[in-house]
Amino acid sequence: MAVGWDGGGSIRVPASMSGVEGLATTCGRIPFERGSTSTNNKAGPLAPTITDIALSYLLLSQPHPKSFTTNLIGEAYLPLPYLTDLSTHDPANFNLEEVRLGVFWEHFQHTDPFVYEKSLNAVQFLEGKGATIVNITIPYLREIHLSHGLKIVSEFGNLWESPFYNTTYQLEANTEITVMLGRTLTADEILSAEKIRHFAIQYVRKNLFEGLQLDAIVSPMLGDKVPKLPRGYRGYGESNTALVYKIMRFVPLANFLGLPSLTVPIGYEEDTGLPIGFQLLGDAWSEPTLIRLGSVVEQLQKRKTPPAENFFDVLKPWLKS
Template identity: 30%
Template sequence: MVMVSWNWWAPVRTCTLPCGTTNNAGGRLYIIIKWVLVPANEVQFTQVKYDFQQVQAPRLAGLLLKLFTILIEAPLIGSLITGYLKKQNKMNEMLRNTVIPEPPMFKPEYPPQEQEAGVVDLEEEGKPEDRVKSALRCLPHHDPAGRWNSKSTSFRYWKIRDYAYAYRSGLTTPAMVAENVISAVEECKNMVPQIPLLISFDVEEVRKQAAASTQRFEEGRPLSILDGIFMAVKDDIDCYPHPSTGGTTWLHNVRPVNKDGVAVSRLRSCGVIFVGKTNMHELGLGATGMNPHHGTPRNPHDPQRYTGGSSSGSAAIVASGICPAALGSDAGGSIRIPASLCGIVGLKTTYGRTDMKGTLYSPGTVEVIGPIASSVDDVMLVYAAMLGSSPADKISLRPPIPCLPNLSSGAGSVDSLPLRLGKYTEWFNDVHSPDISDTCGKVLTSLSEIHGCEIVDITIPEIQQMFMAQVVSYGSESLCSLVPQCQNGEYKKLALDSRIPLALFQSLSASDYVAAQRFRRRSMYYHMEIFKKVDVIVTPTTGMTAPTIHPSALSCGESDLEVTGNLMKFSVTANVLGFPAISVPVGYDKQGLPIGLQLIGRPWGEATILRLAAAIEQQWQEPKKKPIIYFDILKAD
């Protein structure tokens, strides 16, 4: 028995080498290496070295992608390939050859949190429209009349309050706006290249909802500020009468939709008009938004680039102006990544803050539903309507009363409540283009100089292991949801790029899953220690701006895990640990592509990150770029 100690990953480990085992054939020596971690509470943060490594895998498209998929699904060769990929990315080192002293944490567990200051409580058990009314009182001053009559040529998105003003003033009606929405969706279908934003779109259903909303306004009884507001829903969230395909061609045949998901139902009670189901990366198994079945949505800022995913259509339909808001889901950044790449706002809520009933992967431990909108104001309104924990989460998580920052008064501003912002510099700067870290860094400097925020240097141990915990957790949970279909061969109907991660997920063992949950507990400890010193952790949202769409990927897909790793580099923390996080646009790179800044909050700390996001949005006064693909729905002729 040999004991050796050295620095490996971040903390000091102990390597144990039991050797000397021989077999009966005479003399073969087996050496088993195990890395033994010290307990998380003994890790010295000052000794931690940045350890994030790029995903190691080749880019595949066309015939190579097809051949690789055939091989990785083959019984013998497939296991060799997955074994090699896991070795290249140190999966076995982390999951199987490491002794982790912590017990597993199978879903996020939070210590009690203090009530945030400068907030307005929302009645979780009350009506969604009452929560929206409370949220409206929290918003800063906005002059819809001035906006409507303005002759300014600078570009700005229409806000929900602009729509509400237009309806209440008789300048237009939901029925009239519906025709503009329908025309825009049809125009996108006829563009070259096509812009396939929606998988399910029923013109008469849209007109029916708009007519009912118009009648409510004519009778003077709109349901809420959201009445007549057009929204789209990601295709893994149930919205009756539309099917939920999850971006596939077949899942709706084995999983019929009979009613709205809980979040959709709450929004519908506020008068929201649902346009249809948005395109998405198939089954959420990618971060670009590519979909060979239904077509790949194009980034409104550059149609030759991806929107990001997997909530690709939801982000694109908001960024193009067709809807002021949309619903997405987020298991590894799927709301924040496309929001960042499309230059809009995306909120991932705390795990358990919203009810996931009526989604493809419910129940799970990493995914949540959240709003995507063009402004922080609109995100707050939609969030207020849809929030509310499931009965099971209320028992197990004991969520505190939901609240919003009171942005209508000075008492709720960042100036009156200066925040401590945590920045892990090595991680923050580990981006594909320095434009991203430079732009995000300037925002932090401004927050410090203008609003008195304190920038605190932090260190986060075991980022690589946290990334791996997300992959294993989401992969195991998504595969579990698809087991019947995988067994009867339906998975062969999936796109090639979707079948590759499923093959990898199938190679994971029960012990891999448990090891990932042990890392989840370690990471939770590290972050809760960090949150004793800071209020918000700040990073770029993505490690790169919108990647180029290769023509070879459009027909049969593409597997580029290096791009996926760059897009997800900063997002998985909030999923593994269930923290709230928001992406807010802060500028553009040298190619004119949007850059997003991510704010990660304490458990249940939505109000804090919304307050800071609003300050950033207000601070960033330089003119926004009008997307190349944009429809002025509200004032369209």
């Protein structure tokens, strides 16, 4: 298990690209230091199986009295972490007849055709297990995504302001660009983004999860296949906003609204063998539901050993043997 922080997909995107599972929890669910520096950031585990995700979630989700979000929400109002009992059930035989899954089809198809095909197979697989697929619409989604970008860039610029203006502190070039962009935003722009956030929270939670009684909203995890790294990236990094936005197409809603989201591997690209992820977005504090659904999705695709050229053992440098 590894611990990640997700302000714009930084748990789910690398997990999806690496063929593992990643859970970005409800904002405030997992306490961590410097939690007050971002309204989009949340912590969560990356792990190879849904069982590892479940155990990691229980371990990490204990309220901490010194945590910013624990104090902000109030420890008495934080629901205790729990799990649906999976020990007596075979996920392959789970009956999902009472499960309702929302799909925004117009948005769902905005990815690579092969990723779309695999993601559609996952929806059909869940439907075959008894789940009801509900057609949904999320209005002003482009504005919601833009507002997320404004907020996270402004918070990033604020967090890195001192190192940015310290000439002895070297930042990677793309980081400098992001900080500079964040420092140019006005209070009116940030307040406008917050108004859109208020609308989006009300609409998604009240109209979709509560009104349509959804258990999750499902989509592809990435807006494209895993991209190739360009020449020279090791020395300088890469600044490619268009590519980043394309990859993040299904990411921002969970961060901007503070909702939990899980990515589960569902297949592999035919030409490269690189993995494809599937996303389940839940209402606040619904991690147990996402984990249960993830245990079903996990049955869709048998895991493959990564090709040698795409695999790096992160433990090897730390092990003596």
